[in-house]
Amino acid sequence: MHSEKELIDGCAKGDRAAQRAFYERYCGRMMALCNRYAKSTQEAEDILQEGFIKIFGSIASFRKEAKLTTWMTRIMINTALNMQRQKLYLLPMVDVNDANLYEQEEIGLSDFHFTELIRMVQSLPDGCRIIFNLFAIEGYGHKEIADMLNISEGTSKSQYNRAKSLLQAKLKAEQKYENVRGQKL
Amino acid sequence: MKTSEDRNFEEEWKSALDGAEMAPSDHVWNSIDLKISHAEQGEMKKRVLFYQRVAAASILFALCLGAAGWFWNYEDASVKSLASQTVGENQKESASSIAKVPFSNQNSSNSSAVTITESQNANSIKSAVGNYENGVKTRIENGGKNHALASEASNGSDIAAMIAPADKNVLTLGKEAELESRRTSQSNTGFENGSVTELATNGLSMSAIRLTGKPVEQIESARTFKIAKKEQSPTDDQNRNWWASVNGSGGAYNQSSSSNSVATSLFQQSATSTFYAAPNSKEVGVGTSFSYGMSMGKKVANRWVVMGGVNYLNQSIDYQTNIVLQDASQSKAFLADLASLSSNLASTNPYVLRNTNEFISVPLQAGYLLLNRKAGVQLNAGVAADIFYRNTMTDLSGQFGSFSQAAGDNSVYRNLNWTGLLGTELSYKMNRHYQVSLMPGFRYSFNSVLKSSTGSTINPLVWDVGFRLKYVF
Known part of the structure; x- marks a missing residue:
């Protein structure tokens, strides 16, 4: 069982085994988050995939004084918003007076x-x-x-x-x- | 402002969903894995592209430098010929009276002005100068019976002796000539009242030769001929010695592969499973290559060097495949190229496979020295005998075991491959014995590294940049 720090260091070095372990540790929680932002499970998995790629791409810049899950959550939310932005642009939100x-x-x-x-x-x-x-x-x-x-x-x-x-x-x-x-x- | 009712609603939802976990499908990780691999390959391609550009730019630079060097030598030879001719004719046609007059400037102890008097025929000089083809400007003025050839000679010796044809010296001249003399008359022909001949050579070697009818004493300053001894590299003798070096290189590796009949047949035979064909070079992209070893060489002629050595050569490239080799204990990464080796193949989720070939390379090269000073430029070309050592396939995700196979009858790789080498060596002499070099270049395999029985061809093309630390004995 790897510690969080070991996983982060391994991922930062591009160690695929560490990335796999990291993914397996956090994918469940992130999938639940993605599901809340997505219309379907398929869409949620797309967000999850994109989000993890961003996480692995920028994990070397992660400052360890911050909480990892908070940092990951922010990345996932931004990914979800980016993916939803096109829909929101096509169907702009309006005030609802009911x-x-x-x-x-x-x-x-x-x-x-x-x-x-x-x-x-x-x-x-x-x-x-x-x-x-x-x-x-x-x-x-x-x-x-x-x-x-x-x-x-x-x-x-x-x-x-x-x-x-x-x-x-x-x-x-x-x-x-x-x-x-x-x-x- | 949130009401307590609002807060309850939000807190209730937050606590209900806090810590919730849902398992994604298995294929999500496979997709992530593949995308990361592609991103890594993209990074590698960028890096490789950089090295390729460095190598290409260096070769281009060396060729330009070589052309400039050749042109320079040509100029020197022309000037030397011209000087010999001019003085020779002057010697014949003048009264052979040569006086040496010191200059009055700060270098007077080392400088001299030489006056050739009693020259009867300035046309001979004009004729000689006319032979100088490249940008020579001739002006004849101030004709007279007495002509002076003013010069500044670095060693203060007799000008005629210094520029005689048999002399080893080469004529190099200052960029400008300043000669102050009163002009008595000027005509188009310029021979009525004596002559002054001025040569201008685009600043390359000769700037002026001026003959004047006035006494040398009246010349306040003149810089016309500057005769210097040909620069001889102090390390010429040293370079003729043997040298030994350690060297390493790294760069891009392109397979230049053709169609893959093995993979195709495998694909056709598999009715139940979908095998990825071994990707062609377009899909594979660019791999990496590195080598290290040692070499020896010797300068065999003024500008020629021969060298040879032995190197370990490693070429690796990443594929996407879904084929694994199943043996009794585990599944191993496998490539469709090698399908004929085994029937124990199975398909699996796509994964990235690293295919690595190792060789022992014995190069033999000839080098031509374009520039041999403190910094040197050398063009190298030759062949290398690449002896196949081992092929290894590794699953980068670590999911499957590695598969490795050495040379031999069971291998699809040829035991011996011939490779052409071309490159540039940019060197710097640190001291009498040590020299460092940067060597951009490329190597291309004349023959396919795969045996003909595979039906496929792979001719590796490598662009690399090498480093060499040389010890001259």
């Missing part, structure tokens, strides 16, 4: 497996999905997101609210379906 969207009932997530949650996130429209991930999961502010995606702060907020209400609707629908199925059984 007051009804915000009046959804709060539903807990404890009853859901994370793969179900990821599938729900994947089903969101492209713009909503990215902003939801950046704001709710990664913790970026709307101002930062607006700068990253070259949109207005208001658009980011409205897209996030739309994502939130869509997810709540999906959770509710899933919950109802589960309840109905439970009653039948």
Whole structure:
């Protein structure tokens, strides 16, 4: 079992065995991240592949005082955004003014497996999905997101609210379906 | 401003997805592996391209230098011939009265002005000068019975003796001549009142020869002939000795391969599996080559050198393949080129295979010295007998074992290959015994390194830059 430092050093030297070990150690976590940003598993794997190539290409410049997973996550997110940017350019995000969207009932997530949650996130429209991930999961502010995606702060907020209400609707629908199925059984 | 409801929603999602892991498909790593390999090959290509350009530029530079050197020698020979002719005719046609008059400048102790008096026929000088073909300008002025040939000679000896044909000295002249004398008259023919002949030679060797009817004492300053002894390299004798050297080189390796019938037949026979054909040279790209060894040589003539030696030569190139050789214990990296060696082949996920050939090379070369000073330039050409030693195939990912095979009947590689060598040697003499050289050049195999029975040909072409540390005995 290699230490993180050994793996980083091996990858920096281009040692293919170290790169393989590094990939195997982190691919699961990164794949889950990519799945949140992608529309499908295939798309997520494309992001993962591209992201790891970038990681191996620039790992020699990784400063060890930073946390490796944070650094890798940033690379993966940037890769995902780059791949999604074309879609966002073709289908620009606009402000969503639907007051009804915000009046959804709060539903807990404890009853859901994370793969179900990821599938729900994947089903969101492209713009909503990215902003939801950046704001709710990664913790970026709307101002930062607006700068990253070259949109207005208001658009980011409205897209996030739309994502939130869509997810709540999906959770509710899933919950109802589960309840109905439970009653039948 | 986030409400508590918002915060709950976000935290709930964050904690639900935090630490989540999902396994990607197996093919993702294979794709990453291949892309990294291609990127590495791209880097290597850039590096190799740099060395190729350095080698090509150096050869071009050496050729230009050689041409310039040849031209220089030609000029010197012309001037020497002209000087001999001029003085010879002057000696015959003048009164043979030559006076040596010292210059009054700071080098007067080493300088001399020579006056040739009683010259009766300035036309002889004009005729001699007219033979000088390259940019010589002749001007005749100030005719008179008494002509002076003013010169500045570095050794202060008699001018006639110094430029006599049998003399080993060569005539080299200052760039400008300044001669102040009063002009009494001037005509187109320039022979009525005496003559002054001035030669200008584009600054290469001769700048002026001026004859004047005025006494030498009236000449305040003159720089016309500058006769110097031909520079003789102090190391000429030393260079005729034997020398020994250690040398190494590195560069680009191109297979120059042709169609691969073995791989094609393998591909056709495999109904169930898809084998990658061994890629042709376009797909393979460029590999690397390095060598090291030692050599000896001797200067056999004024500008000719012969040398020979023995070198270890390593040529490696990367392929993408999906063929593995299966033996009892493990799968080994394998190349379709060698499929005839074994029937225990299987297909697998694509991987990058490094194919390395090792040779013992015995070169024999002749060198022509274009420049032999402190810094030297030499063109080398010759042949090398490359004795095949071993072929090794390695999976760069480490997934499969290496396959290695030495020369012999089972090998698809010929035991002996003949290679042409051409290069330039840029050298620098550090002291009496040691010399370092940079040697850009290329080598091309006259014959295919593969046996004819394979149906394929590989004629390696190598561009490399070598280094040599030479000891002169």
